[in-house]
Amino acid sequence: MSCSESTNIKSFAEGDILHPQVLALFPLCDLTEEDLSQNPQFCKLLVTLTKHVDSTGLTLSLKTELEKADQKLQSQRRNWLRSQGLFQTLKEMIQEHCVRRHYSTVPPDQNVFYETMEKCLLVAQCVRMLDPSNSTQKEQPNILGLEPQQILQLMPLEKNVQRMKQSLPHELEKHLKNKCLSLLCYYHPEWENKSENLKCTKLSYLAKQVDKDKKNAESLKESCRENKILLQRQSQLYLSELIKCIKLLQTLILDHRLKIQTELDKKKLDYFEGKCELVLQKIKTEMVDIQLDTYTPDTISAHRKIREKLDSELKCCQEEKQGAEVKLASFEILGKEFQALAEEYGRLRQEIEMKNWALKEFTQYSNK
Known part of the structure; x- marks a missing residue:
C-alpha cells in the first residue's frame, strides 16, 4: 500500500467518516455501517489490516508473486495461442485447397505444396504425441510401440519441404489477408464491392474498431453484471418489505376476524335456525296437501x-x-308313533294323487 493511502487511513480513522471508507477498502466483505458501529474493535482491526492486505484480501507479498505468476502465465498463453493459431490457419488453408480442388482445376505445383504441408503437419502431430518430454509420466509407453524417429522417416522429400517453406510465408500472408478482408466486409458490408487497395487502407483502422467494440462489449457486460447485482439486492429488499407487509396484513385480518367472529357466528346461527323452521313448516304443509288430495x-x-x-x-x-x-x-x-303314522299317511296321499293324475292323463289320451 502506498504512503498516501496510509496517510488517508490515519486521517479518516479519527473522524466520523471511518465506516464508509473502511467498507470501500473491503468491498468483498458483506458488512454494513451498522455492523462496524456495533463492533468498534473489529473496525479498528480492519483499519490495521489495510496496511498489510489489498481490497481483495491478498497480502502485498502474495499479490506481487501472483502478479509475476500471472505475467508468466500470460506470456506462455500468448505463445501457445500463437502456435495454435498458426496451426489452425494452416489446417484451414488445407481444407480450402481440398474444396477448391473438387470444384476447379488446381495447378500441379499448388497440389504438391499443400500435400507436402499436410504431411508435415501430420508428422509433426504424431511426433508430438509420441514425445513424452511434455508429459508428467516420463515412462509412458509409446503408442503402438512407435518411436518419433520412425515417424520422421515419413516426411516428404527434402526438396519439396524446402519449396514448401519458401512458399509458405507468401501463401500464409495471402490467406490471412483474405480473412482480414472478409472480416472488414463483415463489419462494413458496403465496402464489399470496393477496390482491393481501398480495402487494404481500411484494414489499418479495423484493429482499432475491433478493440473499441471489444471494450464496449466488456463495458456492457460489466454494467449488466452491476445491474444484475443491483437488481438482486433490490429484489431481496422488495421481498423483505413485502413479507413485512404481509405479516402486518395478516395481523390486521386476524384481529378484525376475532372481533367480529362471535357476532357473525350468532347471526349465521339465527339465520340457519329460521331457515330450518321454515323448511319444516313447508314440509308439514306439503304433507297435509298430499293427504287432502289423496x-x-x-x-x-x-x-x-x-x-x-x-x-x-x-x-x-x-x-x-x-x-x-x-x-x-x-x-x-300322542308322541313319535303318531308322527310316523302321519308321515305314512302323507306319503300315501301323495301316491294316490300321482296315480289319479296318471289315470286321468291315460284316460284323456285313450279317448283321443
Missing part, C-alpha cells in the same frame, strides 16, 4: 268398509288358528 270422503268411507271386512276375516283366521293349534297340541300328545 283421502277424499268417498275414499275414506271405502277404506272403512274394507277395514271392517279385513277385521272380520282376521278374526275368523285367528279362530281357525286357535282351533288348529288345539288340534296340533292334541296330536303332539
Whole structure:
C-alpha cells in the first residue's frame, strides 16, 4: 500500500467518516455501517489490516508473486495461442485447397505444396504425441510401440519441404489477408464491392474498431453484471418489505376476524335456525296437501268398509288358528308313533294323487 493511502487511513480513522471508507477498502466483505458501529474493535482491526492486505484480501507479498505468476502465465498463453493459431490457419488453408480442388482445376505445383504441408503437419502431430518430454509420466509407453524417429522417416522429400517453406510465408500472408478482408466486409458490408487497395487502407483502422467494440462489449457486460447485482439486492429488499407487509396484513385480518367472529357466528346461527323452521313448516304443509288430495270422503268411507271386512276375516283366521293349534297340541300328545303314522299317511296321499293324475292323463289320451 502506498504512503498516501496510509496517510488517508490515519486521517479518516479519527473522524466520523471511518465506516464508509473502511467498507470501500473491503468491498468483498458483506458488512454494513451498522455492523462496524456495533463492533468498534473489529473496525479498528480492519483499519490495521489495510496496511498489510489489498481490497481483495491478498497480502502485498502474495499479490506481487501472483502478479509475476500471472505475467508468466500470460506470456506462455500468448505463445501457445500463437502456435495454435498458426496451426489452425494452416489446417484451414488445407481444407480450402481440398474444396477448391473438387470444384476447379488446381495447378500441379499448388497440389504438391499443400500435400507436402499436410504431411508435415501430420508428422509433426504424431511426433508430438509420441514425445513424452511434455508429459508428467516420463515412462509412458509409446503408442503402438512407435518411436518419433520412425515417424520422421515419413516426411516428404527434402526438396519439396524446402519449396514448401519458401512458399509458405507468401501463401500464409495471402490467406490471412483474405480473412482480414472478409472480416472488414463483415463489419462494413458496403465496402464489399470496393477496390482491393481501398480495402487494404481500411484494414489499418479495423484493429482499432475491433478493440473499441471489444471494450464496449466488456463495458456492457460489466454494467449488466452491476445491474444484475443491483437488481438482486433490490429484489431481496422488495421481498423483505413485502413479507413485512404481509405479516402486518395478516395481523390486521386476524384481529378484525376475532372481533367480529362471535357476532357473525350468532347471526349465521339465527339465520340457519329460521331457515330450518321454515323448511319444516313447508314440509308439514306439503304433507297435509298430499293427504287432502289423496283421502277424499268417498275414499275414506271405502277404506272403512274394507277395514271392517279385513277385521272380520282376521278374526275368523285367528279362530281357525286357535282351533288348529288345539288340534296340533292334541296330536303332539300322542308322541313319535303318531308322527310316523302321519308321515305314512302323507306319503300315501301323495301316491294316490300321482296315480289319479296318471289315470286321468291315460284316460284323456285313450279317448283321443
